[in-house]
Amino acid sequence: MVPDSFRTDESHSMWVGGVRIADLAEQYGTPLYVMDEASMRSRIESYVSLLSDVRVNAQVFYAGKAFLCSAMAQWLRQWPVGLDVVSAGELYTALSSGFDPESIAFHGNIKTADEIRYAIQAGVRYIVVDSLAELQMVEELAGKSDRRVPILLRLTPGIDAHTHAFIRTGQFDSKFGFAMADGISDQAVTLALASPHLDLMGFHAHVGSQILETEPFVANAETLLEYAQVWHRKSGWWPQVLDIGGGFGVRYNAEDDPPPLRPMFERIAQKFEAMTPPGCSVPQLAIEPGRSIVGEAGVTVYRVGAIKTVPGGKCFISVDGGMGDNIRPALYQAKYAAGLDGHGPDEARNVVTVAGRYCETGDVLLSEVTLPEAKAGDLLVTFVTGAYNYSMASNYNRVPRPAVVLVANGQSHVWVQRESWQDLVRLDRLMHSPS
Ligand SMILES: Cc1ncc(COP(=O)(O)O)c(C=O)c1O
Known part of the structure; x- marks a missing residue:
């Protein structure tokens, strides 16, 4: 449920890959996808060793649809694993990162x-x-x-x-x-x-x-x-x-x-x-x-914004991401576990709904979850977001997609840069001027 390297310290700060989540948020901004190298490594190694132990010739093809970027394709090359791609875009990502075409299933x-x-x-x-x-x-x-x-x-x-x-x-x-x-x-x-x-x-x-x-x-x-x-x-x-x-x-x-x-x-x-x-x-x-290699490796870090209690008593906590970076709750009612950085297990808890920032009533990341009392500016972390989050992300509402950062041994590495406003208009063309 949490990445292998996840821990909290005496002040209840969350850490992944030996890096404090609050420092990652500070350095890279939010929302932020964080991938724990140790979790991905242990899962891929256990598949490879498991299949080398069974009595028949067996081959793992990592399903790129779960999470793929150029660095991921490069990283996979350390093991004798193939790659399952479902589009020319995934194929191009793999080939341009040096992945052996002989190890790719299309x-x-x-x-x-x-x-x-x-x-x-x-x-x-x-x-x-x-x-x-x-x-x-x-x-x-x-x-x-x-x-x-x-x-x-x-x-x-x-x-x-x-x-x-x-x-x-x-x-x-x-x-x-x-x-x-x-x-x-x-x-x-x-x-x-x-x-x-x-x-x-x-x-x-x-x-x-x-x-x-x-x-x-x-x-x-x-x-x-x-x-x-x-x-x-x-x-x-x-x-x-x-x-x-x-x-x-x-x-x-x-x-x-x-x-x-x-x-x-x-x-x-x-x-x-x-x-x-x-x-x-x-x-x-x-x-x-796919999911079983990268899912539990990933967490997403959001910044809490407005908090409101509506007539009837329901409390909404809004965060700076949502269905643009994680469509799964809206698409198939997927449920996630979450925590608030810096809050201990003994704090009083409330049942709240965590709403995304996108203009859809259905943009609810977490329905009726129990969390410590949040305030604007807190960091909310959702777990098990390594699969089908970044890969399904969109620019709905013209919101730039978050960065993906890999953490390992106390270091962080950008695998995908955060999109900028300029990226959003990069492929746009202005109208011809009226004659
Ligand atoms: C053909 C095929 N292979 C592999 C996968 C990967 O599935 P998972 O990420 O759940 O392991 C999928 C997922 O949709 C698929 O359709």
Whole structure:
């Protein structure tokens, strides 16, 4: 729930990465995204070591959609991890930071011809194809290139992971992938296998995000293996890779209790071995964790502004950020834990609502949370904001996006600069003067 290096001192000041949060706010301004290097490092290292211990060949692809910037792509290069990108912009960010294209999986439920061309020219590890129209387009563009293009097919296995509807993707009526229920996935496999320009390397399925159970992941692996067995019996083809996606849950609040991953990956690896037909190689197990690597590493620091109690007694604390830097509460009622810097656990507490600064009634960061008595100028810190906060940020109301600062060993490093007012108008063009 808090970054690994988080602590409070005797005056209840909060520290992350050996740096006082109040000093970060002073130096970089607020709102401010702070990422704890130690938390990201420990999580990525535990995925890498966990997967190197399981009995099958396995590969981690960090899901860049959770949090990506040039420095993040560079930082990831310390480990043998790949990157899952979903747009030409993410691909460009990775490549321009020196990330090896061979370690990049290119996803997305709609990719433009330009994006597909770019991915083919860059030489990504594979393109994860999402629809029949896209399969045709990739095949056509692959035909114009000088190599067979490796692809995975994204399948929707009909697994209903218990999570919020907007972040559930494995059920049959999802916008993602080829449904396995109505024969579309069979058509896609048939076309891919027949193509002289495509190399069908395997299947992918992602069943949802913030999943706090083991069974959906195991069921997903099993479903992909069973489907591969069907194709092996039909055609002799057998996948080199089966990618079970990401979605491993984190502790947003005290009630969230993610299951241990080691026994789950061991069960999945056993299935990979047991369900591989004799004479075939066990496929590579690929996973795409995003949130579980960066989520708990991040905190956001806000400055408290107006405080008001409205008729009926509800108390609003307004802060200098909100849905522009964290859309998740407004988008899917995500709940966050928060604290006030410099306030001890023994102080009297009130139930308050923390409102954002954006012109939407729904811009509420925290509904009915219990916090110590706040005053204007205090620093409010929200926890577990490392995933899907910066990456989903917007300039709504023409508010510049906050800086991202990495903290480690008592030092802070700017990973993304705060936007300026000039940045806001940088791409604007003035009207032609009237003639
Ligand atoms: C295909 C795919 N892979 C990986 C992820 C990462 O999920 P998470 O950040 O929850 O691990 C997502 C999230 O939407 C996804 O759609």
